[in-house]
Amino acid sequence: MTWHFVDTNGTFRLENADQTSYLYFPLVNEAGMMSAITPTLHGDSKIDQHHFLTLPVSVEDLHNTRSPRDVWFFVEGHGPWSVAGNSARQIADRWTAHADRVTVEAGLLWHKVVRESGRLPLRAEILNFVPAGDDRVELMRVSLTNSGETPMRLTPTGAVPIFGRSADNLRDHRHVTALLHRVVCDRYGVVVRPTMSFDERGHTPNTTTYAVLGVDENGAPPQGFFPRLSDFIGEGGTLDWPQAVVQNLPPTHTVGDTDEGNEAIGALRFAPVVLAPGETRTWVFILAVWDDETTTPQALIERFGRPQLVAECLERTRAYWSARVDALRLHTPEERFNLWVRWVAVQPTLRRLFGNSFLPYHDYGRGGRGWRDLWQDVLTLLLLEGEEVADDLLAHFAGVRLDGSNATIIGHRPGEFKADRNNIPRVWMDHGAWPLLTVRLYIDQSGDLDFLLREQVYFKDAFTHRARRLDETWQPEQGTLQRDAAGNVVRGSVLEHLLVQHLTAWHHVGEHGMILLEGADWNDGLDMARERGESVAFSAMYAWNLRQLAELVDALAARGHTHFDLLEELLPLLQPLDDESPAAKRARLTAYFDRVSRTVSGRKIAVAAEDLAARLRAMSAALAERIRTQEWIADGDGWFNGYYDDHGRRVEGRWPDHVRMTLTGQVFTLMGGVADEAQVDGALASADRYLWDEAVGGYRLNTNFHEVKLDLGRAFGFAFGHKENGAMFSHMAVMFANALYRRRRAAAAWRVLERLYRHAQAFPVSRMYPGIPEYVDPRGRGMYPWLTGSASWYVMTLIQWAYGVRGVWGDLLFDPQLLPEQFDEQGNAEIETRFSQWRLRVRYHNPQRLPPERYRVQSVMLNGKPLSHEQGRISRAILHMLPTEQVHLFDVVLEDVGNTAKMTS
Ligand code: G1P
Numbered sequence: 061m062t063w064h065f066v067d068t069n070g071t072f073r074l075e076n077a078d079q080t081s082y083l084y085f086p087l088v089n090e091a092g093m094m095s096a097i098t099p100t101l102h103g104d105s106k107i108d109q110h111h112f113l114t115l116p117v118s119v120e121d122l123h124n125t126r127s128p129r130d131v132w133f134f135v136e137g138h139g140p141w142s143v144a145g146n147s148a149r150q151i152a153d154r155w156t157a158h159a160d161r162v163t164v165e166a167g168l169l170w171h172k173v174v175r176e177s178g179r180l181p182l183r184a185e186i187l188n189f190v191p192a193g194d195d196r197v198e199l200m201r202v203s204l205t206n207s208g209e210t211p212m213r214l215t216p217t218g219a220v221p222i223f224g225r226s227a228d229n230l231r232d233h234r235h236v237t238a239l240l241h242r243v244v245c246d247r248y249g250v251v252v253r254p255t256m257s258f259d260e261r262g263h264t265p266n267t268t269t270y271a272v273l274g275v276d277e278n279g280a281p282p283q284g285f286f287p288r289l290s291d292f293i294g295e296g297g298t299l300d301w302p303q304a305v306v307q308n309l310p311p312t313h314t315v316g317d318t319d320e321g322n323e324a325i326g327a328l329r330f331a332p333v334v335l336a337p338g339e340t341r342t343w344v345f346i347l348a349v350w351d352d353e354t355t356t357p358q359a360l361i362e363r364f365g366r367p368q369l370v371a372e373c374l375e376r377t378r379a380y381w382s383a384r385v386d387a388l389r390l391h392t393p394e395e396r397f398n399l400w401v402r403w404v405a406v407q408p409t410l411r412r413l414f415g416n417s418f419l420p421y422h423d424y425g426r427g428g429r430g431w432r433d434l435w436q437d438v439l440t441l442l443l444l445e446g447e448e449v450a451d452d453l454l455a456h457f458a459g460v461r462l463d464g465s466n467a468t469i470i471g472h473r474p475g476e477f478k479a480d481r482n483n484i485p486r487v488w489m490d491h492g493a494w495p496l497l498t499v500r501l502y503i504d505q506s507g508d509l510d511f512l513l514r515e516q517v518y519f520k521d522a523f524t525h526r527a528r529r530l531d532e533t534w535q536p537e538q539g540t541l542q543r544d545a546a547g548n549v550v551r552g553s554v555l556e557h558l559l560v561q562h563l564t565a566w567h568h569v570g571e572h573g574m575i576l577l578e579g580a581d582w583n584d585g586l587d588m589a590r591e592r593g594e595s596v597a598f599s600a601m602y603a604w605n606l607r608q609l610a611e612l613v614d615a616l617a618a619r620g621h622t623h624f625d626l627l628e629e630l631l632p633l634l635q636p637l638d639d640e641s642p643a644a645k646r647a648r649l650t651a652y653f654d655r656v657s658r659t660v661s662g663r664k665i666a667v668a669a670e671d672l673a674a675r676l677r678a679m680s681a682a683l684a685e686r687i688r689t690q691e692w693i694a695d696g697d698g699w700f701n702g703y704y705d706d707h708g709r710r711v712e713g714r715w716p717d718h719v720r721m722t723l724t725g726q727v728f729t730l731m732g733g734v735a736d737e738a739q740v741d742g743a744l745a746s747a748d749r750y751l752w753d754e755a756v757g758g759y760r761l762n763t764n765f766h767e768v769k770l771d772l773g774r775a776f777g778f779a780f781g782h783k784e785n786g787a788m789f790s791h792m793a794v795m796f797a798n799a800l801y802r803r804r805r806a807a808a809a810w811r812v813l814e815r816l817y818r819h820a821q822a823f824p825v826s827r828m829y830p831g832i833p834e835y836v837d838p839r840g841r842g843m844y845p846w847l848t849g850s851a852s853w854y855v856m857t858l859i860q861w862a863y864g865v866r867g868v869w870g871d872l873l874f875d876p877q878l879l880p881e882q883f884d885e886q887g888n889a890e891i892e893t894r895f896s897q898w899r900l901r902v903r904y905h906n907p908q909r910l911p912p913e914r915y916r917v918q919s920v921m922l923n924g925k926p927l928s929h930e931q932g933r934i935s936r937a938i939l940h941m942l943p944t945e946q947v948h949l950f951d952v953v954l955e956d957v958g959n960t961a962k963m964t965s
Pocket of ligand 1: 109416430432433581582583584585791834844847848849850860
């Protein structure tokens with residue numbers, strides 16, 4: 061039992077798909093229609109938190125509710141049959157000889173169910189997708205075939221319950237909000253336009269319409285309707301045994317009829333048909349949401365209401381999604397892996413569109429995107445879609461506050477950040493560290509160092525001192541731009557924004573000299589050590605970043621930028637400290653916070669590049685050195701302590717009966733070059749010993765602490781092995797792989813990526829469609845599929861570190877760390893990818909299949925002609941001569957370092 065790829069685009073097929081619970085597939089478009097669909101056509105459709113077309117569902121609702129998208133057939137002489145498998149009889153037939161057979165076939169980004177009745181010679185094919193384009197619609201095409209030998213007479217009834225309101229109303233005023241419904245039976249379907257909406261914005265007139273429309277294959281509309289849910293199911297009935305179908309009742313409403321104040325359903329009765337043996341009939345349904353005046357049922361029917369139109373739309377949708385992932389193609393001997401990666405590559409776009417809400421496992425949040433995710437998802441988009449995202453990156457910097465924290469309510473348009481008026485916002489101590497990582501990637505890919513000098517505003521609301529204090533003078537009417545004393549909007553370079561984030565962090569330390577944990581770091585579950593907690597893990601990342609900032613300043617200086625204008629207030633944070641104690645750092649930082657908590661002077665002071673770089677290096681070195689010496693746990697092979705709890709106690713180490721270790725503590729110390737070589741090997745050995753678990757697909761996030769650790773975070777209230785408490789959490793595992801590649805431990809790094817793939821694709825255990833899950837639970841199930849930051853890191857790590865195709869200050873570098881088994885029998889390994897605006901096909905030749913530590917780049921051929929390179933680095937000037945429309949073939953021959961060493965010695 062597993063899915064199989066059935067073409068070279070990643071289309072897959074899963075038989076008996078209904079025999080796995082919790083499976084779902086995303087359907088979405090840029091216009092904002094978001095759907096989830098299961099093998100039994102469950103799931104939901106919505107455009108945001110306040111506009112659900114169908115009943116909002118969490119993962120347990122997928123089996124708990126009876127309201128899928130459905131089309132019922134009343135079969136003469138037999139009774140009802142549901143294409144969703146939703147009739148009580150079909151459910152009772154499960155696990156018997158009469159069970160329907162259900163196969164799912166899905167591709168980029170469409171979903172098809174084939175259901176064959178276990179009692180009747182009937183075969184239904186149900187295709188669903190959200191068409192690429194501007195319409196907020198989900199299309200559903202249902203074809204029914206008589207696979208028997210006698211004609212069958214059937215009455216079709218489409219049935220899609222319409223929720224038509226905010227998800228908040230599921231529990232809050234569900235009944236009362238149904239009273240707002242105004243229903244019209246249009247020629248083509250049931251149209252619900254509530255009078256008002258009740259939500260957090262108050263009682264507002266509603267302007268949104270929800271509809272379920274349908275036509276038969278010739279464009280004929282339904283014959284009548286049952287728009288009222290209670291009529292459709294009948295007194296005492298249920299959605300899995302609806303009276304209207306079971307007793308084949310005549311429709312309650314006809315075109316032009318209305319209904320008010322009731323739960324609604326898009327129940328569309330079509331004319332009965334007689335299906336001859338072998339004959340197929342098709343119906344098209346449109347599930348739609350629109351704003352007043354933007355469209356009409358008639359217009360939607362004209363656009364989509366024919367099988368042929370649906371087919372054309374499907375082609376456009378496929379092309380749209382393929383184009384997004386075609387920029388990456390692997391040619392490893394394992395085709396299943398090559399195609400699986402296509403699904404991973406689509407995940408960052410899915411998260412850009414869904415955010416972290418709106419799929420059944422992701423039943424938290426109210427839409428919107430997280431700050432961290434904003435920066436991470438761009439990593440892959442940068443690699444696969446090129447550098448057009450630069451403007452978005454710049455826009456995101458508008459969320460930075462002068463105290464180094466950032467806005468956490470992020471709007472839909474780039475650069476749109478909102479003030480949090482209700483709550484004291486939580487401050488995540490790691491937030492300041494991610495932008496630099498993305499900016500560095502961007503600069504390396506594009507060579508656009510000047511990006512650092514582009515200007516951006518700062519965010520300002522009532523919160524100051526990293527949300528520890530309030531600026532009572534601030535009023536919402538002022539807007540969210542930081543101003544100076546004269547009332548002018550303050551602007552600063554990207555470099556200045558990065559400095560604000562890092563200089564504040566460096567000073568914001570706890571009693572052990574590590575940066576304070578505040579509301580949490582990457583691990584959202586470490587949220588109960590707000591006073592004394594410290595994150596060594598992310599202190600390491602900041603230390604690394606400070607060094608990178610120094611490199612960026614040097615690079616700018618080399619291009620003639622000898623001075624940078626910085627906010628006057630920031631300068632004290634650049635002065636060396638006589639007293640490097642945590643208290644002295646904090647005191648200086650508080651003075652800075654006080655100065656910038658309302659307005660700033662607006663004066664800029666020129667700082668010499670040389671001095672700036674030197675100071676950043678010194679700050680980085682001091683923090684790194686402290687981590688290296690103070691935080692190393694010399695037990696066995698040793699590892700880094702990652703945290704201090706709210707009692708100021710070290711979190712990791714040996715307890716009388718167990719060991720406490722986190723993966724996070726190792727990842728950034730390794731990645732950022734804080735760990736020395738011996739520490740890399742030690743931490744890796746300890747991770748293998750305490751965290752590696754083959755059964756869950758790799759390294760766990762932590763060992764079992766055997767304690768509900770209330771002085772660290774809610775994560776330790778979770779059962780061990782779940783989510784942020786010791787699951788194999790893909791994001792951290794993949795970042796560990798990335799760190800290992802950077803430290804040139806290729807075998808260990810590849811093992812992480814390979815094992816994660818192995819596990820995720822092992823359907824009997826992981827029970828998930830192709831892609832990466834957020835984490836793997838103790839039984840091995842892949843949890844929270846589709847939306848996870850790990851996908852972005854996986855793609856980036858694969859392209860840039862395993863295949864070693866990456867930018868260095870805008871030049872192109874080939875620096876593979878592929879293992880012998882990643883080459884084919886002839887010793888070739890091939891990847892198609894993009895570098896900046898160029899499309900590349902890179903073929904590595906390693907005829908002896910040497911391991912990475914034994915080879916290096918010998919020669920590079922471009923489209924068959926030798927190319928000059930410096931240790932695999934190709935100057936961007938050369939690339940500039942290449943046209944961007946075609947694919948350029950690079951043949952890269954790897955030579956044996958051992959032999960060369962001998963030859964040259
Ligand atoms: C999720 C969040 C991410 C957070 C992580 C750990 O990870 O999206 O921001 O850092 O949990 O708490 P993801 O699902 O992206 O892998």
